[in-house]
Each structure stands twice: as structure tokens, then as C-alpha cells.
Amino acid sequence: MLEEPILVSAVTAYLVLVALLIGSFINLAADRLPRGESVVRPRSHCRSCGRVLDAVDLIPIGGYLIRGGRCASCRASIGISSPAVEALCGAAMLASVAAMGPWRGAALGFAALSMLGGIVLRVALRRAKRGSQPG
Ligand SMILES: [Zn+2]
Numbered sequence: 638m639l640e641e642p643i644l645v646s647a648v649t650a651y652l653v654l655v656a657l658l659i660g661s662f663i664n665l666a667a668d669r670l671p672r673g674e675s676v677v678r679p680r681s682h683c684r685s686c687g688r689v690l691d692a693v694d695l696i697p698i699g700g701y702l703i704r705g706g707r708c709a710s711c712r713a714s715i716g717i718s719s720p721a722v723e724a725l726c727g728a729a730m731l732a733s734v735a736a737m738g739p740w741r742g743a744a745l746g747f748a749a750l751s752m753l754g755g756i757v758l759r760v761a762l763r764r765a766k767r768g769s770q771p772g
Pocket of ligand 1 (some may be wrong): 683688708709710711
């Protein structure tokens with residue numbers, strides 16, 4: 638049944654969407670965990686002005702493009718790493734599903750996402766540690 642092209646396309650689109658959202662969460666975790674903050678509360682907000690992010694801001698990659706890479710109220714730069722991590726996650730899932738089909742591709746894709754998440758978090762923690770050292 639899952640060999641139907643329309644179903645394969647729908648499942649692929651769904652898996653890529655989930656991968657983009659996981660990428661978005663990886664960004665949140667990489668931003669907050671090195672500061673010892675919760676990944677649950679408060680709601681996502683601008684680090685400069687505190688504005689709570691809305692639905693447009695939270696669209697993976699699209700939110701960054703729509704807002705021109707800046708906060709909608711204070712115009713603070715968001716940084717290219719957020720959409721880059723999201724794009725990498727979406728591409729990893731798409732490549733896995735394209736290479737191995739929806740089932741095994743999804744398994745490989747999620748494995749790739751957890752590796753990516755681990756790498757991004759490690760880089761963020763290392764940066765935070767370096768930033769907090771004097772000199
Ligand atoms: Zn702002």
C-alpha cells in the first residue's frame with residue numbers, strides 16, 4: 638500500500654516537516670541549555686527585546702526568510718545558524734527517505750537527526766564555555 642506514489646510523497650513531506658520542527662527544537666536547545674535555561678518555559682522569544690515569537694516567526698526556515706533574518710519588532714539579527722540547522726535536518730531526512738524509502742529512510746533520517754542534534758549541542762556548549770572564560 639505504501640508503494641503508491643501519492644502516499645510515498647505524503648509520508649516524505651510529513652517526515653521532512655517533522656525533521657524541520659526537530660531542527661527548530663535543536664536550535665532552541667542549543668540556545669538555552671548552555672545558559673542553564675529550560676527548553677519548555679518561557680515561550681520562544683527574542684533575546685534582545687523579549688517579544689514572544691508568533692506563528693510566522695516559528696515557521697522553520699520560512700520564518701527567517703519572511704522576517705529577513707531579523708526580529709520583527711527590534712530588528713535584532715537572528716543569525717544564519719538557526720535556518721541552517723533546520724535546512725540541514727530537513728535535507729538529511731529527505732536524502733534518507735529518497736535513498737532507502739519511507740520506512741528504513743525514516744529510521745536512518747531520525748538517526749541522522751539525533752547525531753546532528755548532538756553535534757550542534759556540543760558546539761553550542763563548547764562556545765558557551767569558551768565565552769565564559771576570562772581572556
Ligand atoms: Zn526583538
